[in-house]
Amino acid sequence: MIEILVIMVTGIIIGYLLRQKRAVFAVIDRIVMAVIFLLLFVLGISVGLNETVVSTIHIIGIQAMVLTLGAVAGSITCCWLVWRLFFAQQFDTEVTDER
Amino acid sequence: MKGSLTILCCFIVGVVSGLFVDLPAFATKSDLTLWVLYALIFFVGIGIGGDATTFSVLKKSNIRIFLIPAAIIGGSLAGSAIASLLLHDISIRDAMAIGSGLGYYSLSSIYITEMRGEVLGTIALLSNIMREIFTLLAAPLLVAWFGGTAPIASAGATAMDTTLPIITINSGKEFAILALFSGVVLTIAVPILVTFILS
Structure with missing residues (x-):
């Protein structure tokens, strides 16, 4: 968890320093999308290789799905309610102001 | 939607490869997922840092921002408790323990396995993996139907890492810091909640 935060903060600082170079960010967005595809592929491999998950998915998979x-x-629902009640109005105005 | 289908295809091709293809050693080591994730987090960080509206959510939210992860926890516990009424062999308390995993499948399933045995632990593992995969696949629809916070709620603890990129793309960069914050709070909350509910 610490590693994740350090890597993320490093990225944010680099991004902040590069914020004037708009062309960079179009490329970054494409890289992010490509890496997401790669991540899901790799995640799929680990699910396919996990014998516990594969052999039990039809028995307890439905139970897990209902709970999920x-x-x-x-x-x-709860998050939507809280957002509507406490954040939405202020947030909308603020973002509109900045645009 | 096109993005979600591509992602689903990547995942399915991955599962099929894991099941049937004799993969080279570097692809089967679990470290690979971690390094790909690190790369992803790094690039997402650059995108967030360069975006002017990124910090606008946090700027005036102050202490109220804790309401978002609190609502996600409350909703998850209530929702899994209600869902357990449909399942005969899972008690409300066990269901709430699974719901309190908030997508953090590695940790919650280990805790639940230790405290309640392997069957419930495996259900917790599957349920929380499904939560992550569901968020990755359904994020565009969730934003369209329930607004920018919906994938953050659905993602739970994973909003700080695996699902953060997809949230940023679909909800907008202005939700990225909120997602990160919520994910961090929920990640810290998971072991506390699971232990509290099952003891």
Whole structure:
């Protein structure tokens, strides 16, 4: 977790220093997309290689899926409510101001 | 949507490769995922740092910003508790322990395996992997239907690393710092929540 934060902060500082060079960021966005594809491919490999996951997915996969959908739906609903109640108005004005 | 389908294809090709192809050693070492993730985080950081609107979410939010991860935790616990009513052999408490994993599958599944055995641990692993994969695949739809915070809520603890790029692309860079903040708070909360619920 520490590594992640250090790498992220290093990136943010470099990005901040480069902020005037707009052409760089078009390239960065494309690199990010390409690396996401690579990450999902690699993640897929580790799922395919994990015998526990592969051999049990049809038995307990449904249970896991039901719990996931419940948790995700609950999180999205609560977060949406909090955002509407406490943040949305201020955030919208502020972003509009800066544009 | 096109992006999501491409991502799904990459994932499926990966699963099939893992299952049937005799891969070279460097591709099967779990370290590879980690290094690809580091590269991704680095480039995402550059994108965030160069964006003027990035810090606007945090600027005036102050202490209220903790409401976002708090709402995500509350929603996740309530949602998994309700979902467990559909499942006969999973108790509400066990379901809430799985829900409190918030997508942090490695840690939560290890904790749950130790405290409740391998079956529940594996369900926790699958459920939280699904949460991450669901967020990666559905992020564009979530933003379209429920707004910019929806993939952050769906991502849970993974909003600080694996799902951060996809959140940044779909919700906008102005949500990136909020996602990172929420992900960090939730990552810290997971071991505390799982232990608290199961003890």
